[in-house]
Amino acid sequence: MILDRFRLDGRVALVTGAGRGIGRGIAQAYAEAGADVVVAARTVSAIEETAEQVRERGGRALAVPCDVLERPDLENLVAETVSQMGRLDVLVNNAGGWPPKPALRTSEREFEAAFRFNVTTAFLLTRFAAPHLASGGAGAIVNVSSAAGRLAQPGFAAYGTAKAALSFLTRNLAAEFAPKVRVNAIAVGSVETEALGTILNDELRATMESLTPMGRIGTVEDIAACALYLASPAGGWVTGKLFEVDGGTEATNFRMPQADL
Numbered sequence: 076m077i078l079d080r081f082r083l084d085g086r087v088a089l090v091t092g093a094g095r096g097i098g099r100g101i102a103q104a105y106a107e108a109g110a111d112v113v114v115a116a117r118t119v120s121a122i123e124e125t126a127e128q129v130r131e132r133g134g135r136a137l138a139v140p141c142d143v144l145e146r147p148d149l150e151n152l153v154a155e156t157v158s159q160m161g162r163l164d165v166l167v168n169n170a171g172g173w174p175p176k177p178a179l180r181t182s183e184r185e186f187e188a189a190f191r192f193n194v195t196t197a198f199l200l201t202r203f204a205a206p207h208l209a210s211g212g213a214g215a216i217v218n219v220s221s222a223a224g225r226l227a228q229p230g231f232a233a234y235g236t237a238k239a240a241l242s243f244l245t246r247n248l249a250a251e252f253a254p255k256v257r258v259n260a261i262a263v264g265s266v267e268t269e270a271l272g273t274i275l276n277d278e279l280r281a282t283m284e285s286l287t288p289m290g291r292i293g294t295v296e297d298i299a300a301c302a303l304y305l306a307s308p309a310g311g312w313v314t315g316k317l318f319e320v321d322g323g324t325e326a327t328n329f330r331m332p333q334a335d336l
């Protein structure tokens with residue numbers, strides 16, 4: 076049965092930024108597909124809640140407090156996963172983000188911090204996880220990138236450049252880790268989460284919807300469905316690819332002003 080290929084029975088998945096939003100949606104989807112899920116973020120109550128949702132769906136769950144910006148937290152996250160769950164098959168590097176800001180008002184420190192949050196943390200966690208992902212025989216990494224990493228637009232010098240780097244890191248690591256570990260990324264369009272909610276008002280929503288060919292903002296389930304394909308045997312012949320899940324967006328749906336030079 077083709078749907079059986081989307082199952083993750085017996086697999087252990089680790090999702091960063093799983094306390095809410097896209098990360099929580101992916102954790103729920105993986106649990107529904109039969110996986111045990113390790114959920115990581117900084118806020119303990121939020122990851123405990125996601126862990127409970129995983130258990131309600133029949134999976135084992137482990138909530139591990141983790142700030143991805145802290146290297147010891149990343150090492151501990153992998154160590155806890157392997158010692159308590161026994162294996163690690165799927166890594167989702169989802170924690171990330173950065174607000175749009177004009178390039179000329181973006182400091183060197185902010186530019187480097189955006190890169191560290193979106194790229195370096197995923198690279199480091201991948202390094203710690205890779206040997207375990209390889210030993211299970213079905214290793215998969217899903218990097219949560221952004222449409223901002225492929226569409227040139229004002230206001231996204233830091234975030235867009237960082238996500239473009241994450242997307243290319245995906246291709247480089249896929250070449251290096253094949254055939255034991257597959258590495259893919261999702262170029263996520265505008266999705267209804269708290270992160271987007273910080274800038275979304277009625278007027279902006281209407282503009283974004285009118286500039287999105289599919290006529291709506293995305294849901295976490297839209298992204299989770301792709302993340303499940305990429306993590307499961309259904310995506311077993313796919314590596315080094317960037318999946319654009321964005322309602323058909325080919326140009327920015329969020330217009331920031333050009334620089335006043």
Ligand SMILES: NC(=O)c1ccc[n+]([C@@H]2O[C@H](COP(=O)([O-])OP(=O)(O)OC[C@H]3O[C@@H](n4cnc5c(N)ncnc54)[C@H](OP(=O)(O)O)[C@@H]3O)[C@@H](O)[C@H]2O)c1
Nearest residue numbers: 092094095096097116117118142143171172265266268270
């Ligand atoms: N929503 C969109 O429209 C959109 C579009 C394109 C790409 N994306 C990407 O999708 C990913 C998830 O975004 P989202 O919209 O789901 O965000 P969100 O709703 O704000 O959720 C972010 C999650 O990451 C956790 N987190 C934040 N900082 C962290 C840190 N230093 N260490 C560990 N966990 C941390 C948060 O929990 P704590 O604060 O408790 O740690 C939370 O669980 C990001 O990589 C983002 O760039 C989102």
